[in-house]
Structure formats: C-alpha cells, structure tokens
Amino acid sequence: MTSSQHHRIDYVEIPAADLEASKRFYAEAFGWEFNDYGPDYAGIRGPGDREAGGLTPHGPQHRGGGPLVLLFSADLDASVAAVEKAGGRVLQGPYAFPGGRRFHFADPAGNELGVWAES
Incomplete structure (x- = not known):
C-alpha cells in the first residue's frame, strides 16, 4: 500500500x-x-x-x-495560504468530510482542484 x-x-x-x-x-x-x-x-x-x-x-x-x-496535504491550512499566495482562488472550504478536511481552489487558468488532509 x-x-x-x-x-x-x-x-x-x-x-x-x-x-x-x-x-x-x-x-x-x-x-x-x-x-x-x-x-x-x-x-x-x-x-x-x-x-x-x-x-x-x-x-x-x-x-x-x-x-x-x-x-x-500534511498541513491543510498552510496549503490554503500557499494557494492564495501563489495566485489561486479558494472556492470552497476548508470543510470537514468523512476522513478529514479539504478545500477546493481555482488555479489562475480557472481549473478547479481540491486538497485534503487527514485532520
């Protein structure tokens, strides 16, 4: 695994x-x-x-x-900050889901991705 x-x-x-x-x-x-x-x-x-x-x-x-x-992500809050600093836009979250927390962001081209962490 x-x-x-x-x-x-x-x-x-x-x-x-x-x-x-x-x-x-x-x-x-x-x-x-x-x-x-x-x-x-x-x-x-x-x-x-x-x-x-x-x-x-x-x-x-x-x-x-x-x-x-x-x-x-090993540190979701740091990842949120890094996305924003790099010019991304947080679209949703961070929010809890079964298994941890996550957020969604748009990159400068408008592509949406998500990032998750165990806590």
Missing part, C-alpha cells in the same frame, strides 16, 4: 450521473472495485490497490469541467 505524500496527486473524482451504470462500466472495462458510501458516492479501488478515486453524481458537471483532482 502506498502512503499519501504532501502535494502529490492523491485522489480523482469522476462525475457519474448514474452511479450504478458507471460502477458497472468501470468494473467491466478496468476491473475496478468500489467502496460504497451510501447512494451518492462510490470509492474507486483497482484490484488490490488502495482507494484512489471516487464516482459521484455531485461532481464536476456542476463546475463545468472534468474530473476533480485532489492533492494530499
């Missing part, structure tokens, strides 16, 4: 208007397995791998983009 590393791409969320149909597709096409977190979220695991992404009907289609890339 690979551990999370500071500011490495860590998790990707893929929009899935029909969660069950998307799970069937990815399971068949790529052998992915899923951790179900209720009716609106399924964590993605490749065979034998740790969870590396998720399928969500509440994802990027509401932001006008593709999958949401999430970076891991």
Whole structure:
C-alpha cells in the first residue's frame, strides 16, 4: 500500500450521473472495485490497490469541467495560504468530510482542484 505524500496527486473524482451504470462500466472495462458510501458516492479501488478515486453524481458537471483532482496535504491550512499566495482562488472550504478536511481552489487558468488532509 502506498502512503499519501504532501502535494502529490492523491485522489480523482469522476462525475457519474448514474452511479450504478458507471460502477458497472468501470468494473467491466478496468476491473475496478468500489467502496460504497451510501447512494451518492462510490470509492474507486483497482484490484488490490488502495482507494484512489471516487464516482459521484455531485461532481464536476456542476463546475463545468472534468474530473476533480485532489492533492494530499500534511498541513491543510498552510496549503490554503500557499494557494492564495501563489495566485489561486479558494472556492470552497476548508470543510470537514468523512476522513478529514479539504478545500477546493481555482488555479489562475480557472481549473478547479481540491486538497485534503487527514485532520
């Protein structure tokens, strides 16, 4: 199992208007397995791998983009400050979610990414 590393791409969320149909597709096409977190979220695991992404009907289609890339942070508040200092714009958060805290930001080109931390 690979551990999370500071500011490495860590998790990707893929929009899935029909969660069950998307799970069937990815399971068949790529052998992915899923951790179900209720009716609106399924964590993605490749065979034998740790969870590396998720399928969500509440994802990027509401932001006008593709999958949401999430970076891991050892210090979320420092990452918020670094994003703002570098010219990014915080769009949401920091906020709590099951497993930690995260925030979303827009880079100067308007791409939205997220950053999460365990606490």
